[in-house]
Amino acid sequence: MQPCTGFTDEIIIMKSKLKNLFLYVPLDVSFLSLIGRIIILAVLLIWGWKLIFASIASNAAGKSFLHLANTPFHEAGHVFFRPFGSFLHSLGGTLGQLLMPLICTVVFLLQTRDTFAASVGLWWFGENFLDLAPYIGDARAGVLPLLGGNTGHASPYGFHDWEFLLTETGLLRYDQAIARLSHGIGSVIMLLAVAWGGYVLWKTYNESV
Numbered sequence: 001m002q003p004c005t006g007f008t009d010e011i012i013i014m015k016s017k018l019k020n021l022f023l024y025v026p027l028d029v030s031f032l033s034l035i036g037r038i039i040i041l042a043v044l045l046i047w048g049w050k051l052i053f054a055s056i057a058s059n060a061a062g063k064s065f066l067h068l069a070n071t072p073f074h075e076a077g078h079v080f081f082r083p084f085g086s087f088l089h090s091l092g093g094t095l096g097q098l099l100m101p102l103i104c105t106v107v108f109l110l111q112t113r114d115t116f117a118a119s120v121g122l123w124w125f126g127e128n129f130l131d132l133a134p135y136i137g138d139a140r141a142g143v144l145p146l147l148g149g150n151t152g153h154a155s156p157y158g159f160h161d162w163e164f165l166l167t168e169t170g171l172l173r174y175d176q177a178i179a180r181l182s183h184g185i186g187s188v189i190m191l192l193a194v195a196w197g198g199y200v201l202w203k204t205y206n207e208s209v
Contacts, residue, residue, distance in 0.1 A: 021109065021110075022109070022115060022196070023115065023199070023200065023203060024113055024115050025115065025200060025203050025204045025207055026113065026114070027207070027208075029204050029208060031208070034201065034204055034205060034208065037116050037197075037201055037204075038201055040120065041116075041194065041197050041198060041201060044120065044123050044190075044193075044194055044197070045194050048123065048126075048127070048190045048191070048194060051064070051127065051130050051190075052130070052186075052187040052190065052191075056133045056134050056137050056179055056180065056183055057134070057137075059134040059144070060130075061127060061130040061131040061133075061134075062131055062134055062135075062144075066124075066127060066131075067131055070097050070128055070131050071147070073096045073097050073099075073100040074093040074094070074096055074097040075093065075096075075147070076096050077092040077093045077094070077095050077096015077097060077099070078090075078092045078093045078096070079092075080092055080096060081095065081096075086158065086164075087164075087165070087168060090158065090161045090164045090165050091161070091165060093161050094132060094161065097128050097131070097132065098125065098128050098129075098132075101121050101122075101124035101125040101127075101128060102121075102125050104121040104124070105118050105121030105122050105124075105125060106118075108120075108121055115196075115200045116197050116200045116201060116204075119193045119194075119196040119197030119200060120193070120197065122189060122192070122193035122196065123189075123190050123193035123194065123197070125189060125193075126185075126186040126187070126188070126189030126190035126192075126193060127186060127190060128186065129182045129183065129185050129186025129187075129189065130182070130183055130186040130187070130190075131186075132182050132186075133179045133180070133182040133183040133186070134179065135161070135162055136162045136166075136175060136178050136179040136182055137175055137176050137178075137179030137180075138152060138160070138162070138163075138175075139152070139160065139162040139163045139165075139166045139167075139172055139175035140163070140172060140173075140175050142154075142155075142160060142163060146159065146160065162175065166178070
């Protein structure tokens, strides 16, 4: 029975560590700060809801101002992964766009110990999947305006990241399905992020009154 008891204790300890990591609430959150965070969460919920239920073809995420923040990280990803060959160079834009909000989430979670800020970072991470979905779905059509004003059809092979990636992997005919998958993954992540942030704020309120 001792090995079983030891295993149970390890599970309890692990649960406690995870709870402390993801649901940690600082004791010095002011009432005004709490109100501000509630407003931020409400904006993310409403905004995210609109993006989630917009069609991929509408490119709602790509037309939002947040796309302007995502684009530099996309382009930086291309630069960073350029030395690793043409495939990773093309994939690097997507990786850079996804890694930056993920890094922010981890930093907020582990270094600054701000779980609400981490939930906002996770929402941003999910939003980037929605931002990428129209680009993925445009792989065959090649009509989406790209950086510089060109389209996929008007550009040399390899300029449109996802046309190149899906062609090289033999998955080009699945571009619409992969775009829907990206949109779906992003939607789930954004909703989980809002739920996480909401629970953290609820716990913050309960511990501050």
